[in-house]
Amino acid sequence: MTATPRPGDPVITPALVAEHGLTADEFERLRRMLGREPTFTELGIISALWSEHCSYKHSRPILKSLPTDAPYVLQGPGENAGVISIGDGLAVAFKIESHNHPSAVEPYQGAATGVGGILRDVFTMGARPIAMLNSLRFGSMDTPRVRYLVGGVVKGIGDYGNCVGIPTVAGDVMFDAAYEGNPLVNAMCVGLLRDDELIRAKAEGIGNPIIAVGARTGRDGIHGASFASEDLSAATEAKRPRVQVGDPFTEKLLLEASLELIQSGHIVAIQDMGAAGLTSSSAEMAERGDVGVTIDTRKVPQREVGMTPYEILLSESQERMLVVAIKGHEDEVRKILVKWDLTAEVIGEVIAEPVYRVTEGDHVVAEFPGVRLVTDCPQYHPEARESDEAVARRARDVHAVPEKPQESDPAWTLEQLLECPTIASKRWITRQYDSTVRTSTVLGPGDGDAAVLRVRGTTKGIAVKTDCNGRYVYLDPRVGGRIAVAEAARNVACVGARPMAITNCLNFGNPRKPDVFFQFREAVFGMGDACRALGTPVTGGNVSLYNENPQGAVYPTPVIGMVGLIDDVAHVTRSAFGTEGHAIVLLGENTNELGGSEYLAWVHGIVAGPPPACDLDAEKRLIDALLAAIGGGHVASAHDCSEGGLAVALAECCIGSEARPMGAQVDLSAWASLPLRALLFGEAQARVVVSTGNAGAVLAAAAAHGVPARVIGTVRSASAGLVITVGDRVVRADGKRLATAFHTALPRAMQRAVAVVARDPAVAGGTR
């Protein structure tokens, strides 16, 4: 059989090919593959499958350098989600994914459908979702467009996750003009499964029926995958119709039906119809199973009349699944779906003939030889060259930046930093997320450096966190990539969990620009360095390129989603001080580093200098020491030093708990030789602030692992405020002032003026 055009198909011209995002070379490759001219339907299929989003054509060669193995990894990259064993016959499935472009033009639906998609990726592995996380990046809160995006994205995430009933427990949010016009919305889902219930999305069994399950197919989201693979521009607003619309209620039904289906034993494979919808789900399942498939678009349940095969194949209507059932079990499958008021229609078959065939009734509209449609995509090895600007910024001597007059009182600087939106309390955001549903959230948003979920029926807990400081990656991609992993690991260790594995969401600009590809390559190499050093393999993730707007690329932002394991949830550790009189211990060493700091960016508007050095061996020892001390029951609180440095970390330990604020008396005279601002606000890595009732035990654990450690002060009552002595300097910060700065900054920023929908992208883009 060979495919022939349908009546009414447009003529394929170079302009049409270009409109589909294919280069002339790629189109030539398609013609060679077919041995004839492609039909319009085939052009549509390939434009989706060979989009960056589906094919990883620029990133795959680099991604291969990442470590993916550990004895407990049950499923590495290449599936809907990664899976690790946590013992007791249980496993954790987890994955992070971006929904940046949709969220840039339609924040509410863009973010909501991002949550929906990542949920499906996890429950199609046979796992029940137990937690959601979000990593968000926005431009400056000063612009109304950004406030509109923040409000819409947060509401979209909340409404979807809340309705499905999965607690949103952690994440990270940062603000920087570099993300103006191209926000990052990365959603991560974590699920729990019995390891014998793990199912893969691999088409198997010649003659087995292929079944479309869930919502009907409409015209929404057509070409979403291609949309995600191009720069945002002034024309982007016109692509609002490419954004899908989410229905969390149907998702909840689909979740329950899918888990019931998987447990029933009537199916062999299941996959989300996500990016590029039916096309990519069927092609990927066929490729994994090394079998052919045939699909009849007439049989796909549709919510609109007159849809063409092209539209049906490329629709990204949400809440749909593709299932391969066991032949003869179709009725049982249907019965389960009917119970949940959902539809299930047989739309195709697994076949022995190695082809990917689409028919419309009897008419073959697309037929590709072979079953490797996705990996037959061309791969690119673009030029990588660091930009002169990045080199120059890194080389700048930031210690020469003159202090502002107000900085003569570092308490002023501290207050400034605490109300910087990146550092300030995110409660305005997180209280819109149900974080306690499923009654397993031991530590929720703001409670600890990572969230902790208990595992019912065991003493175990799972710790989760996302992290990435894109500014560091911009200034030095290799070091920034390392720090992203190290910080996520440190955060997970602070709550008492052993870092186990990561998923990553690599948000970068246009890879065909040498400076962007340099950032990408070096950041991935840096992540790989850290993953090897810390023993946390990569189990999957997502690449989001073309995060650009007319002003340029976003900061390179490889977001890390870390999963850690706690053997006994009795030892879970919060970040805030809790007991007056406890000793405060600093694990790690203070340094004279200011480069890439929030202090320079927020107080001085300067993004320059080398990011802090990342000593992976020191990070590993720090984590081991911390876990030994926590496991021994000696640690009352633990909080790492990150944006804003040691002074901000200490302040957060004091005022982080709105209900139970504390104070602290701290003496840093041991580092009196360091410039004061570097000591207080520099962002040296591998440091954790611990409070303890047994300083001797903590110091001993540190010594045993070769970690520098020193008692630096005592926890006081809230009325004492935060007092830091450095030699003959005494910095006194009023607790109430710090708390007000920290807790009210975000709501104040959001309430400023009425958020206006800036529809004109020229306005929306703002300036860098």
Added chain:
Amino acid sequence: MKFGIVSFPGSNCDDDAVFAATETLGQPAVKLWHKAHDLEGSDVIILPGGFSYGDYLRAGAIARFSPIMAEVAAHAQRGGPVIGICNGFQIACEAGLLPGALMRNAGLQFLSMPVTIRVENTITRWTALCREGQCLTMPIAHGEGRYTVDAATLERVEGEGLVVFRYVDAAGEATEAANVNGSLDNIAGVRNAAGNVVGLMPHPERALDTLLGSTDGRVLFESVLAAVHA
């Protein structure tokens, strides 16, 4: 004592309610499908939280028409204990088992946070073991929890002591600041005249374990257990 937990399409706290009955109280529990016509011998009914039918209409407005609700109403009529939590409270109000209605929160935002509520009376099956004025801390997680009722009914609700819980501050005072969702008279939960049906927006089933921060929800479940055994 057997707990029946109704699963509507979109219920998402039904598992948590089952755990409350089984793990915390050590009692048998069964999930009751919304299309069923039988309570399967349940002594106590829980209408759990969630987003029944997506709550795309008014919260709880469609769920009240589920076949199982006729059986729940008959059980309530017989004096059987029923508790509606969050979406279950909304459904109970829509079904006429309880007075009032729940509207969008005053701030128009979904609110997920711990709140303190004060027990206003102890004559219900669900508060029998409480002290009057006792303060309980437990999470809320809702977008439509602003209790409202017409003036005449409010007079009856207040006059007949149908208010079971009010949002209060740390000192136990029903202040405006403590009234997180803008409910009329800080009302967080109400009962029917007989005291066997109670509804509330906060989640007692999420406050049963010190590990999760509060055990203040236990007293509600222990009350009903004691009441039925008595």
